[in-house]
Amino acid sequence: MxxxxxxxxxxxxxxxxxxxxxWWPSETPLECMLGAILTQNTSWKNVEKALGNLKDRGLISVEKLSVVPAHVLAELIRPSGYFNQKAIKIKNFIKFIKENYDGMLEKMFKEDSKKLREKLLGIKGIGPETADSILLYAAKKPIxxxxxxxxxxxxxxxxxxxxxxxxxxxxxxxxxxxxxxxxxxxxxxxxxxxxxxHCKKKPICNGCPLEYDPHAV
Ligand code: SF4
Incomplete structure (x- = not known):
């Protein structure tokens, strides 16, 4: 084969x-993109808690996130771990949307995929997996x-x-x-x-949907 x-x-x-x-389990494209940043090095359960805190404060908004102080944001997203770094990443990301697309996500999503990807990778703290998650799950680009x-x-x-x-x-x-x-x-x-x-650190091949394939564990 x-x-x-x-x-x-x-x-x-x-x-x-x-x-x-x-996928992606989110109510809005902005929530999806915040989730893509918050999920770095943590479980989705912790991301949900952090997003829940932001929702409770009505902060899932470009305008509101642009004015909330980084230390306040950090406290709210504490459950996601690395919260100080992630607060800075979110602030950088929101600044990027404001500066490049007047804070409008529709404008950002209209950008050519390749160009948008390059720009996203230029934001400190956004690597390929996060950039591509934003492109695929929020901007609906085929990547x-x-x-x-x-x-x-x-x-x-x-x-x-x-x-x-x-x-x-x-x-x-x-x-x-x-x-x-x-x-x-x-x-x-x-x-x-x-x-x-199934494909955990110690794989459980028995019963896995891919166990029919020849593989080397
Ligand atoms: S069959 Fe393949 S995918 Fe499934 S657990 Fe084993 S190595 Fe992983």
């Missing part, structure tokens, strides 16, 4: 087992998000060399799959799901 067939087969097997994941689970699953199945970087893994998916936002949305979410349920 070719690499192309296996990558496509993974999606079918995962979708068949788990179905649609309904594949790579995370630690993606790397782990693909390397355990010998689909990528162990020293593969983010760009190489992203290109593998984007070269093989049709460039559809909906497909990229589901595929990434499904890899996270199987990563959490």
């Amino acid at each position: 070719s690499k192309r067939e296996r990558i496509k087969g993974f999606y079918s097997a995962l979708f068949k087992r788990y179905g649609s994941q309904g 594949f998000v790579v995370d630690a689970y993606t790397y782990r699953i693909l390397s355990r199945h010998a689909l990528i060399p162990e020293d593969s970087d983010y760009k190489e893994i992203q290109e593998l998916f984007m070269d093989i799959l049709p460039k559809h936002t909906r497909l990229f949305n589901e595929y990434h979410a499904l890899l996270v799901k199987v990563g959490k349920e």
Whole structure:
């Protein structure tokens, strides 16, 4: 079986087992983007607590986040960990939206994907995974998000060399799959799901939707 067939087969097997994941779990695009920043190095449960605090204060707004002092913001997002750094990242991100798009998300989302990605990566504290999550899940651009689970699953199945970087893994998916936002949305979410349920540090291959594939653990 070719690499192309296996990558496509993974999606079918995962979708068949788990179905649609309904990502990203957020009420608005801004909440989605804040979640993408807050989720760095923590669990989604902690992100939900931090977002809940922001919602309770009516702070899920570009205007309000632009005026709230960083130390107040840091306290509110404390449950997400690394809260001082994350407060600065959020402030930098909001400043970017204000300066480049007059604070209007619709204007930001109309930007060409490649240009927007470059600009996002220019914001201190925004790396490729966060930038691509913003592009895919908030701006609805067809770009594949790579995370630690993606790397782990693909390397355990010998689909990528162990020293593969983010760009190489992203290109593998984007070269093989049709460039559809909906497909990229589901595929990434499904890899996270199987990563959490089966492809843990110590893999539980027995019963995993991908156990049929030849792999090296
Ligand atoms: S748990 Fe095993 S079968 Fe499942 S993705 Fe990981 S290595 Fe593959």
